[in-house]
Amino acid sequence: MKHSALRQAVLDANFKLYESGLVISTFGNVSAIDRANGVVAIKPSGVSYKAMETGDIVITDLDGRVVDGDLRPSSDLDTHIELYKSFPTIGAVVHTHSYFATAWAQSGQPIPVMGTTHADYFNGTIPVTRQLTDCEIRDDYVRNTGRVIAEALGNRDPLSIPAALVNDHGPFCWGKDAADAVHNAEMLEAVAKIALHSRQISLESPEISTALLDRHFQRKHGSSATYGQTERSKQV
Amino acid sequence: MKHSALRQAVLDANFKLYESGLVISTFGNVSAIDRANGVVAIKPSGVSYKAMETGDIVITDLDGRVVDGDLRPSSDLDTHIELYKSFPTIGAVVHTHSYFATAWAQSGQPIPVMGTTHADYFNGTIPVTRQLTDCEIRDDYVRNTGRVIAEALGNRDPLSIPAALVNDHGPFCWGKDAADAVHNAEMLEAVAKIALHSRQISLESPEISTALLDRHFQRKHGSSATYGQTERSKQV
Amino acid sequence: MKHSALRQAVLDANFKLYESGLVISTFGNVSAIDRANGVVAIKPSGVSYKAMETGDIVITDLDGRVVDGDLRPSSDLDTHIELYKSFPTIGAVVHTHSYFATAWAQSGQPIPVMGTTHADYFNGTIPVTRQLTDCEIRDDYVRNTGRVIAEALGNRDPLSIPAALVNDHGPFCWGKDAADAVHNAEMLEAVAKIALHSRQISLESPEISTALLDRHFQRKHGSSATYGQTERSKQV
Amino acid sequence: MKHSALRQAVLDANFKLYESGLVISTFGNVSAIDRANGVVAIKPSGVSYKAMETGDIVITDLDGRVVDGDLRPSSDLDTHIELYKSFPTIGAVVHTHSYFATAWAQSGQPIPVMGTTHADYFNGTIPVTRQLTDCEIRDDYVRNTGRVIAEALGNRDPLSIPAALVNDHGPFCWGKDAADAVHNAEMLEAVAKIALHSRQISLESPEISTALLDRHFQRKHGSSATYGQTERSKQV
Numbered sequence: 001m002k003h004s005a006l007r008q009a010v011l012d013a014n015f016k017l018y019e020s021g022l023v024i025s026t027f028g029n030v031s032a033i034d035r036a037n038g039v040v041a042i043k044p045s046g047v048s049y050k051a052m053e054t055g056d057i058v059i060t061d062l063d064g065r066v067v068d069g070d071l072r073p074s075s076d077l078d079t080h081i082e083l084y085k086s087f088p089t090i091g092a093v094v095h096t097h098s099y100f101a102t103a104w105a106q107s108g109q110p111i112p113v114m115g116t117t118h119a120d121y122f123n124g125t126i127p128v129t130r131q132l133t134d135c136e137i138r139d140d141y142v143r144n145t146g147r148v149i150a151e152a153l154g155n156r157d158p159l160s161i162p163a164a165l166v167n168d169h170g171p172f173c174w175g176k177d178a179a180d181a182v183h184n185a186e187m188l189e190a191v192a193k194i195a196l197h198s199r200q201i202s203l204e205s206p207e208i209s210t211a212l213l214d215r216h217f218q219r220k221h222g223s224s225a226t227y228g229q230t231e232r233s234k235q236v
Numbered sequence: 237m238k239h240s241a242l243r244q245a246v247l248d249a250n251f252k253l254y255e256s257g258l259v260i261s262t263f264g265n266v267s268a269i270d271r272a273n274g275v276v277a278i279k280p281s282g283v284s285y286k287a288m289e290t291g292d293i294v295i296t297d298l299d300g301r302v303v304d305g306d307l308r309p310s311s312d313l314d315t316h317i318e319l320y321k322s323f324p325t326i327g328a329v330v331h332t333h334s335y336f337a338t339a340w341a342q343s344g345q346p347i348p349v350m351g352t353t354h355a356d357y358f359n360g361t362i363p364v365t366r367q368l369t370d371c372e373i374r375d376d377y378v379r380n381t382g383r384v385i386a387e388a389l390g391n392r393d394p395l396s397i398p399a400a401l402v403n404d405h406g407p408f409c410w411g412k413d414a415a416d417a418v419h420n421a422e423m424l425e426a427v428a429k430i431a432l433h434s435r436q437i438s439l440e441s442p443e444i445s446t447a448l449l450d451r452h453f454q455r456k457h458g459s460s461a462t463y464g465q466t467e468r469s470k471q472v
Numbered sequence: 473m474k475h476s477a478l479r480q481a482v483l484d485a486n487f488k489l490y491e492s493g494l495v496i497s498t499f500g501n502v503s504a505i506d507r508a509n510g511v512v513a514i515k516p517s518g519v520s521y522k523a524m525e526t527g528d529i530v531i532t533d534l535d536g537r538v539v540d541g542d543l544r545p546s547s548d549l550d551t552h553i554e555l556y557k558s559f560p561t562i563g564a565v566v567h568t569h570s571y572f573a574t575a576w577a578q579s580g581q582p583i584p585v586m587g588t589t590h591a592d593y594f595n596g597t598i599p600v601t602r603q604l605t606d607c608e609i610r611d612d613y614v615r616n617t618g619r620v621i622a623e624a625l626g627n628r629d630p631l632s633i634p635a636a637l638v639n640d641h642g643p644f645c646w647g648k649d650a651a652d653a654v655h656n657a658e659m660l661e662a663v664a665k666i667a668l669h670s671r672q673i674s675l676e677s678p679e680i681s682t683a684l685l686d687r688h689f690q691r692k693h694g695s696s697a698t699y700g701q702t703e704r705s706k707q708v
Numbered sequence: 709m710k711h712s713a714l715r716q717a718v719l720d721a722n723f724k725l726y727e728s729g730l731v732i733s734t735f736g737n738v739s740a741i742d743r744a745n746g747v748v749a750i751k752p753s754g755v756s757y758k759a760m761e762t763g764d765i766v767i768t769d770l771d772g773r774v775v776d777g778d779l780r781p782s783s784d785l786d787t788h789i790e791l792y793k794s795f796p797t798i799g800a801v802v803h804t805h806s807y808f809a810t811a812w813a814q815s816g817q818p819i820p821v822m823g824t825t826h827a828d829y830f831n832g833t834i835p836v837t838r839q840l841t842d843c844e845i846r847d848d849y850v851r852n853t854g855r856v857i858a859e860a861l862g863n864r865d866p867l868s869i870p871a872a873l874v875n876d877h878g879p880f881c882w883g884k885d886a887a888d889a890v891h892n893a894e895m896l897e898a899v900a901k902i903a904l905h906s907r908q909i910s911l912e913s914p915e916i917s918t919a920l921l922d923r924h925f926q927r928k929h930g931s932s933a934t935y936g937q938t939e940r941s942k943q944v
Contacts, residue, residue, distance in 0.1 A: 024426045046464030103433030106351040107441045115814040116877045134447040168444040169352045190732045197811035205815045208876040211842040228754030260662045282700030339669030342587040343677045370683040404680040405588045518936030575905030578823040579913045606919040640916040641824045
């Protein structure tokens with residue numbers, strides 16, 4: 001089978017996403033990109049998670065044409081591809097309609113940095129896209145969804161803000177690889193839930209200080225990260 | 237056993253409903269209609285889901301008389317029958333007291349279209365019925381419950397709005413067959429939960445645009461649906 | 473073993489309560505009364521649910537003295553006994569700190585009849601007790617808890633309103649036997665959860681009409697109940 | 709293996725914490741102190757709960773230097789050590805980002821005593837720390853987190869208030885040993901959830917009386933505790 005490692009990673013990540021409880025019905029898909037070979041592997045459209053096998057993962061080129069596989073790709077494919085083109089450093093994309101992140105998306109509100117759980121994964125506010133115009137909805141809707149996400153990120157590093165909320169719709173997340181992108185989707189949902197409950201306790205919950213945001217984000221992601229094991233201690 | 241295929245579909249759908257977590261206590265029932273033979277198959281009243289067998293499913297005519305089966309039909313039978321008479325295109329009916337849909341029903345508020353999760357399944361606001369009058373409650377209450385649902389739908393296509401909230405009570409859902417109706421009940425609960433949380437984040441969460449509603453509902457249900465697999469690719 | 477049937481029923485009900493998810497830590501206990509023999513069987517204090525056996529259930533008289541069993545009875549025993557004395561028709565008592573019922577108790581608010589889920593089990597508002605005075609807390613606190621519950625019920629039929637919220641504390645429920653009392657505790661929690669969410673959607677959620685309350689409560693509990701199977705159909 | 713009993717207790721408590729559902733991602737750690745030998749046992753940093761073994765638990769001295777073990781200690785080690793130094797009576801520390809306690813922490817609000825569930829475990833308001841200054845964040849952040857917790861407790865007995873909320877961050881809990889500290893973390897989350905829902909029902913939910921607080925806290929913790937079994941009855 002061609003691209004079997006890429007397919008396997010995407011299959012595993014789709015299973016992990018399903019087990020995480022983030023997927024409502026079939027509203028969930030993971031893709032990953034092999035930039036060297038210019039191909040994307042993505043979940044087939046509307047296929048049950050339980051029945052999915054490695055060979056069902058669809059391989060497309062960066063124009064969205066199927067180059068290997070018998071099934072239709074996820075109907076969200078063009079959003080994924082647009083994100084790969086806009087964000088050259090990312091390796092995978094995840095879409096869900098998870099409850100709390102979707103509630104923020106439906107409310108049209110970005111998620112401010114209200115605590116260190118957020119700061120450990122997202123180096124700033126999680127943006128919400130502007131609403132699409134009627135023209136953008138009627139013509140090339142799926143690709144335009146990717147475009148407004150890129151617009152919402154602006155010039156921020158996508159690996160520092162690995163998620164955005166599509167207005168009236170739900171979250172898209174990404175990461176350096178498929179497992180990382182799924183983990184970011186899980187963390188986004190946790191952050192969205194805690195943020196909602198924080199607001200319910202106090203409407204005035206302010207954002208945390210820049211010093212605290214930097215301290216936490218850099219702890220896990222900076223060049224001098226102190227979290228987890230070094231390679232040496234991991235090998236022990 | 238007579239009507240064994242219909243009974244089996246209704247039994248399977250009742251099990252699926254139970255496993256979905258939508259059923260509080262015994263507040264849940266599924267029926268399906270065989271219009272060619274003029275019979276309805278429905279869950280027996282107050283029987284434990286775990287103990288239910290194919291032969292326990294009750295077969296009635298369209299006047300609610302048991303034509304096959306030893307048990308009493310669900311006490312909600314007359315509502316189901318009224319819906320089959322009012323909505324000639326539907327094949328199955330589901331009733332639950334699922335938490336979030338019931339909360340909207342108790343609040344007497346319809347669920348506006350606040351996002352695409354809603355739009356993928358419901359082509360507009362999910363209506364809430366008017367309250368029944370004291371006379372309607374005292375005389376032919378169960379049938380009148382079906383009547384106010386039909387009244388609330390008005391001239392909209394019931395397969396485009398496959399659910400309604402009975403004021404002070406809870407949701408009724410329907411679909412083209414029993415599995416479809418149960419799936420709609422699951423989606424209604426997800427939509428109701430996300431809608432509540434959206435309001436908690438922003439009381440002003442507006443409805444989505446007609447263009448976006450059309451785009452999503454037609455994507456899954458229109459003649460040019462792009463979601464899922466074509467027959468050909470499904471066979472592969 | 474003496475009182476083995478009573479003990480077994482109380483053990484089974486305590487297990488069922490534990491499996492229901494209503495018990496936080498060890499905040500949960502079930503007792504039942506054998507009025508003919510003047511004894512109460514109750515969960516031992518602070519014993520893990522998993523390790524409990526029939527012989528661990530404590531048998532006391534109606535003055536709270538242990539008449540059979542090696543363990544201390546639940547520290548809530550005197551509340552249970554007070555309820556058995558005040559409500560001669562009940563056969564069992566359940567206490568939990570289940571999340572949503574406890575939230576209503578802590579808020580000092582009764583739960584109004586906002587829907588038919590409530591009306592199917594509780595024939596009116598679920599009362600909240602007045603706060604205990606400092607004297608009532610310092611002297612005979614546990615028995616006084618039972619007294620304010622009886623005071624809150626007033627002259628209503630305890631089997632028609634089989635629960636009350638102890639202010640600042642949590643719910644006590646009861647029923648005709650141990651299984652019934654546990655089921656009422658489960659329904660109270662469902663009703664409390666839906667009522668909270670109803671209020672979150674609309675602060676003005678009004679109470680349902682008396683006609684609807686009567687219709688639903690009588691459907692399950694009246695002399696002409698239409699819910700469930702008749703003895704004859706049950707035997708089939 | 710050195711310190712094997714201490715390691716085993718810490719491993720068991722970390723597993724229990726994981727099974728409790730309080731741990732989001734890897735945001736959770738338990739340590740315990742052996743004051744006679746001047747060592748602390750703590751979870752290794754960023755290691756999966758499922759893969760953890762007794763030998764992975766890291767042993768440090770009270771200056772945070774690893775004295776036994778091949779892995780890096782939890783990055784929260786210095787907070788744990790600061791708490792052991794400030795609170796001489798405690799034997800273990802637990803940190804989580806559990807949803808509801810973290811929401812209160814993010815809102816910057818202490819949890820008032822709104823009911824007896826709280827009073828059974830916490831003898832007063834659960835304090836929230838002041839926000840750290842930028843200097844305290846940039847220099848010795850982890851130790852300063854422990855210092856503001858000690859500052860927030862003031863001169864109250866840490867075993868009577870076995871938790872604090874770190875502003876903008878989440879809860880730290882403690883106890884007389886590792887199992888006790890984990891149990892306190894579970895109770896804190898339950899109390900935080902019920903307190904949020906109580907406020908949603910009534911913004912004016914007042915604190916309970918001092919008499920009721922004393923009655924409940926002393927019932928479980930005082931010298932004349934009446935809850936649970938005596939040693940004699942436990943041996944039966």
